[in-house]
Amino acid sequence: MRLLLECIAACVGTIAFALLFQVPAIYYRYCGLIGGLGWLCYKLVLPLSSAAIATFFATVLVIFLSRLFAVRERCPVTVFLVAGIFPLVPGAGVYWTAYYIVTDELAKASTQGFQTLKIAVAIVLGILFVFEIPQSWFRWQKK
């Protein structure tokens, strides 16, 4: 139940950010779908592994879908990618790192900071990984 609610929140939140980045309105539904599915993937992988690994798989899914829709809709991949990846950005990690620094709990701050860095690296790897796939593989959808 909570999972469903979160996926809907990820979907709506992604659309809200798509609006802030001035994505044309006709693409909102794709952005929302990508954001929601990305979060679902993250949540499903999370119990089996660590936050960084779950983020990696979710990023791979988000970018794969973005490239798929980009080819289908004949528009730049950035349009879908940027908003879709937002739920995975380690905003919480940055906050708790800053929080522990302020409260003088430096050991916790470094653990948290390192964790955040790992998630950021996972996102980077996910992006690099999917962009290595040749563009022609995405063209099968249309002859």
Add this chain to the structure above:
Amino acid sequence: MENSRDALDAAALAGDILLASGAEIFRVEETMDRIAHAYGVSSCDAFVLSSGIFLTAGSEKEHDFARVRHIPLSAARLDRVAAVNQLSREIEHGMHTPKEAHERLLQIQQMPAKPRFHQVLASGIGSGCFCLLFGGDLTDCAASFAAGLLLYLFLLYLVKGRLSKIASNISGGMLVTLTALLLYHLGLGHHLGEMIIGSIIPLVPGVAFTTAIRDIADEDYIAGAVRMLDALLVTFCIALGVGIVMTCYRNLVGGVIP
């Protein structure tokens, strides 16, 4: 000859719009190349940085053309990226003369942003939704929604280019933290951390970060490094803003942060 000049003008303007709207370097170069080639200019050569475009053309058969444009880092306008992309496809299919293409590009440049009211609302809704994702409950989301609204009201109506990027991000982080603290003490919301995280998300430099990674992956190291620096600086400023308010609050209440 006139024609090739118009064609290069159009290509330069297209690159200009793309770069200013937050497209990747690779896309800017490719689009300018495509437009020039579609109009039969084969000697076109472009060098693109994250803040400028250098475009030259000229050979024994073609006229000399050179243009340097400075383009400051600015907010993402993905609608323009999509529109220029569409136009460059149409140009390749031979649907526009260079003059027409230039006209169309000027129109794209004038495309209005989404109404401010929508942006403010989107910031609120985004904050509320992300608060839920990071583990807040429904009352936290309501508080986050309010803080997110306030943040964009502040950014769009008060700041509006008057403050530097650094100052606006620090003050944005401070404003969000203050609002969340206030609401927390008024009894709206139970998890202060989640409330703040939800509402700082609209400040997070997602576009700069993803574009930076893609530029570096395309081996555009200079542009990628500049954008990455931009993203890190903004993140650091947000954390600083939150930290300043938290430190003050901590001293005020005597060491306990909920």
